[in-house]
Amino acid sequence: MDNDCTVLVIEDDDDxxxxxxxxxxxxxxxxxxxxxxxxxxxxxxxxxxxAVLLDLVIPEPDGFEVLRRIRERDPRVPxxxxxxxxxxxxxxxxxxxxxxxYLPKPFDVSELNLVLRRALDGPGRRPPDVAxxxxxxxxxxxxxDGDLLPTTPLSGPMERVWSLVNRIADTDVPVLLIGESGVxxxxxxxxxxxxxxxxxxxxxxxxxAALPGELLESELFGHEKGAFTGAHAEKxxxxxxxxxxxxxxxxxxxxxxxxxAKLLQVLQDEEFYRVGGKRPVRVDARVVVATNxxxxxxxxxxxxxxxxxxxxxxxxxRVPPLRERREEIGPLVxxxxxxxxxxxxxxxxxxxxxxxxxxxAYDWPGNVRELENLVRRLVVLRDPAMVLGExxxxxxxxxxxxxxxxxxxAVNGVHRPGEAxxxxxxxxxxxxxxxxxxxxxxxxILRALMRTGWNKRKAAKRLQVSYKALLYKIKDxxxxxxxxxxxxx
Numbered sequence: 001m002d003n004d005c006t007v008l009v010i011e012d013d014d015d016x017x018x019x020x021x022x023x024x025x026x027x028x029x030x031x032x033x034x035x036x037x038x039x040x041x042x043x044x045x046x047x048x049x050x051a052v053l054l055d056l057v058i059p060e061p062d063g064f065e066v067l068r069r070i071r072e073r074d075p076r077v078p079x080x081x082x083x084x085x086x087x088x089x090x091x092x093x094x095x096x097x098x099x100x101x102y103l104p105k106p107f108d109v110s111e112l113n114l115v116l117r118r119a120l121d122g123p124g125r126r127p128p129d130v131a132x133x134x135x136x137x138x139x140x141x142x143x144x145d146g147d148l149l150p151t152t153p154l155s156g157p158m159e160r161v162w163s164l165v166n167r168i169a170d171t172d173v174p175v176l177l178i179g180e181s182g183v184x185x186x187x188x189x190x191x192x193x194x195x196x197x198x199x200x201x202x203x204x205x206x207x208x209a210a211l212p213g214e215l216l217e218s219e220l221f222g223h224e225k226g227a228f229t230g231a232h233a234e235k236x237x238x239x240x241x242x243x244x245x246x247x248x249x250x251x252x253x254x255x256x257x258x259x260x261a262k263l264l265q266v267l268q269d270e271e272f273y274r275v276g277g278k279r280p281v282r283v284d285a286r287v288v289v290a291t292n293x294x295x296x297x298x299x300x301x302x303x304x305x306x307x308x309x310x311x312x313x314x315x316x317x318r319v320p321p322l323r324e325r326r327e328e329i330g331p332l333v334x335x336x337x338x339x340x341x342x343x344x345x346x347x348x349x350x351x352x353x354x355x356x357x358x359x360x361a362y363d364w365p366g367n368v369r370e371l372e373n374l375v376r377r378l379v380v381l382r383d384p385a386m387v388l389g390e391x392x393x394x395x396x397x398x399x400x401x402x403x404x405x406x407x408x409x410a411v412n413g414v415h416r417p418g419e420a421x422x423x424x425x426x427x428x429x430x431x432x433x434x435x436x437x438x439x440x441x442x443x444x445i446l447r448a449l450m451r452t453g454w455n456k457r458k459a460a461k462r463l464q465v466s467y468k469a470l471l472y473k474i475k476d477x478x479x480x481x482x483x484x485x486x487x488x489x
Contacts, residue, residue, distance in 0.1 A: 201245030227276025
């Protein structure tokens, strides 16, 4: 990689910005970190970077305005949008404003590397070697959710799943994974790839429900330069990046029927046309798909093609919900405790017996993903009462102020600022209501922070309060960021 390429990283989250800059610097780029729209516009006015990484949700002016101003000043500078937004119209809007490419958060650094190399492929630069890029992707790809299930004795239903995975991994037939949301279909897909002869090649995942049809088509099959507004350069799709590897299409039941026809062509002929393309592209990629929908019902409703269903339904693996494999709850909890204690360098060491009893009795509508999130919160907050409130109440042993577990808002038995000790039995009703409101408010703030990766500006937007108001509430409720090791040691 040439070391004369300057990349602006415009990201308001300090940890994310630091991680991006560290990776880009290691990859040989010169990096300039910027935290908001004001800094970004000032930097662009005084220099011409080779590329820009732009988060759409930044302090005013926001990412859309920054993108518009960049395009007014210089339409040639590649601008790669980074977005955790779930609204497809926001992504479409960014592309219409002239974004060169986009990366839905979270993303692998290997994907960032490939996108940047494509964006910087212009006059006077050596075209990227596709084989080299793919090899780099295979080597640097993050494990993702591949460590979701520990290597411990499994339940009977899951033993049958893994047995089937081992039997079909090397056959190259399409695989259909069905099961409720959060059961670990992503894990099964990665295991199929990892135990096949394609293991040394890329594993490429895309969520079919995350993008509207026109963007999903471009993402899957790529596009030619000039194919549509904003297509400033040709872009290979996910199928090309997965050549000789595996492509995992999650939530396949949400795919537009027009795209289903194009996917069927790829499965039958192993070739397709890019958007705006005039020559076929041949590809050799193992296809694994997943859905939590009833595809046979979707066929009857006319939203899913019957011929595509039979093409995909060569091998179907049903991943059972967690309530059908309760014997795995204990090993999973231990796995997640170790995982998050290592990540946060401390926290709750052991889940109380009362909590484990409730875990085993709970039906887990969110399955393994819900269990992981609750264990993560327990490790960080060390507050079983708060978590148990979501599972249908708090056992007396934990509700008692003198129990072994700290009360809400306490760490190691010490109350945080803004948290009062338990109220006496004869407390006035207004004091009871005030305390209940504070507990509910604190829980809502914690949920928003965890869902946004502890990005306070995005959490404020989700909660529909000002940034300053959220900072005051965080301090008042005694909430601490788990990434700060000093707060949980």
